[in-house]
Amino acid sequence: MKERIKNIIAEFGISRLIIVGFILFMFALAPVSGNKISTLLSNVANRFAWNGLLVLSMVPMIHSGCGLNFGLPLEIEAGLLGVTIAIEMGFTGNEAFLAALTIATPFAILFGTLYGFLLNKIKGGEMMIATYVGFSAVSLMCIGWVMLPFKNPVIVWGYTGKGLRTMISIENYYYEVLSGFLRFKLFGVTIPTGAILFFALIAFGIWAFLHTKTGTAMTAVGSNPTFAKAAGINIDRIRMLSVILSTWIAAIGIINYQQGFGYVQLYTAPYSMAMPAVAAILLGGASVNKASISNVIIGTILYQAIVTTTPNVINSLINLDISDVIRIIVSNGVILFALTRKIEEPKK
């Protein structure tokens, strides 16, 4: 019995137990600080639904040995192009959602191909290059958002008539198309059923893909590329495929994020998306070349639970509005924590 408990703990990981303990502590403090637990839980459920896909987009690249995808901002740009073009073309309401997904897809394939081509050239240094790619993509698109010939007044700055706005409300477009679908309340906790189903659908797709012949090859390439090569696998092709897949999931992931959040954020916003996604999947127990769907789910819940509850609770406790400061400290602290945990991981 003692053995078994020990095993369960070892399986789950001490670091994650600490995090869970911390979260439970925050929830325990919630009533004292005047926060309703059900509100906090609704928050976590919502945030999970927004962010799940972005975290899931890490999985294919981790499997193929391309490491943690710090290049996420580039992939997000594909999604943003999808949205802005869909709106520019005059799609409205829920149609705009489908249009955005459809238009984002070719961009995702294009960006993914270029990105994959680059990563294949620099095997071994993927994560560093990915970081640069993410940064440059954002900088480049900052120029792009100003220069591209968008005309629709809904998304273009009013006074100059040129260049896109930094924040575009999608109130009249596809706000909560998924989150609002079949939404219900359970003990006061709001569950955004549609968005969770959408996540589940894509996650199931990835899970199934990893059980196919090609998916198996992808895992093997990440595990030992030389082994895969000796078994006749075209390593570059598999890696390329993984990058395109990651890019596509990230692109639709950001569109899904917007439908919950209510705004399209352009310019420098994508910068800040990579780190939380990386931290979440690491918290979930993934490593640089192993990640599963359950890592994604557990990690996203843990990460979002920390960064949403902590500022709320502490804020009300000390009666001062420093929620942003706390949010930054907590989220960066978690990232640091998750990253250092990985360095301690046993070597081969």
Add this chain to the structure above:
Amino acid sequence: MANNNAPLLEMKNIQKSFYGNQVLNDINITLNEGDVLGLCGENGAGKTTLMKILFGMEEIAETGGYGGEICFNGEKVDFKSPFDALNAGIGMVHQEFSLIPGFTATENILLNREPLKRNVISEVFGDRLNTLNYNEMTGRAENAIEKMGFKIDPKMVIADMPVGHKQFTEIARELSKENLRLLILDEPTAVLTESEADALLQSIKSMSERGVAVIFVTHRLEEIMTVCNKVVVMRDGLVVMDTRAEDTDVKKITKAMVGRDVESVDNKSVGTDETAETIMSIKNLWVDMPGETVRNVSLDVKKGEILGIGGLAGQGKLGVPNGIMGLYEAGGTVVFKGNEIPLNSPRKCLDSNIAFVSEDRRGVGLLLDETLEWNIAFPAMQIQNKFLKKLFGGLIKWRDEKAIKEVTDKYIDELQIKCTSSKQKAKELSGGNQQKICLAKSFALEPEFLFASEPTRGIDVGAKSLVLEALRKLNKEKGVTVVVISSELEELRGVCDRIAIVSGGEVAGILPASKSSEEFGQLMVSKVI
């Protein structure tokens, strides 16, 4: 206090289990200065585990630590990391190398012991900023390499090295340590030819004369008889024999190891059928494999034979299969069953039903982090679409876990692979059992033609005949043409019909297996560059 009368090393009641799997039950070993202890036992008996405990490897603590007590130099010790062990004067040559891939041989040999030069910055900021004295480093490394009696390029980067050279680098690293009191050698000779092993044995002798104690793990029992004064045999986590070397012999050791007599592999070859058609014709092959360059090899392999390729390390014998299989850049022509197969494309070879057991099991042969099932089934799944279920009319090829488990269990049984289940990770197996997985993987391909490079590397005496028998059975019953590349001439003579000797990147000659070792020996050195 160090006690001068106490033995140098005492290991008492050592116990170790991995996740409930008891590997060492109660091991007691005593060693004095200058002793050379031969440690043997079947694959998976726990030799490497015992040595890892002694050397303070982190892997042991991470998997729950060990029981028992170790006294070194009269003091109770409990090394927390290899650095502690190194400081105490213990050195280890690992079965699975522990070198830094991106560094050169020189840098690896002198790692952490580099001669330093003071410079302006270090005068100000302290010794940590001294620069490395590369000239002296090269000198010292060359000395160490020379002492070992085998040439490797001190400037070659580890990642580019063939396995033999990695082994030499590790040995040179340990031999160059001056404050060494105890040296652990875990199967250092597994990839060496007899003559190269001799040079190492000489070094062991001279170290022992200097008062250094040596623990020597090997499956080549004659080597134990040559250099050791003590022999310990382990079986199922227990010491079953602990004697002075002069009181025992190879036969007795073997019996203690496997619990039965093992017949030496005697060759039942009837010789090559000269009239048989040529199944593979190699013409003017060159291969750019660092450390194993092939310059100009032409060779005809007859259908249904077992051909051996032998030669000294570094002369190119390993380059031949690696080049043909597309793992290193190669040129020339290779015709298989009348069709030319394009070089530099592993897939083309595999599609023609040629399989390869690599000599580099950790680098090429295994997915260390995956299950045995994946390791064995993967190539057959990818190349021949085996172990897949077709869904939606073949649109989706789904992994057939049941078939994968079946084939894995079959080979675990056939090759007597020691593991807890087919779902165990490959990295958790002992060296010899990992080797068997590599063989099983290529058997699962059911090839028509098999290159087996060092197929018995690290495999114990009992299992060796099992593996060679399996190769022979494949040859006789399924008609598979087999090319065995091995540094052990005796093994080649035991199983092959004829043996080609590669020297200086060319075929120096081909002889029937029945010719004397002297004749082969002469061929081996005939073209050495």
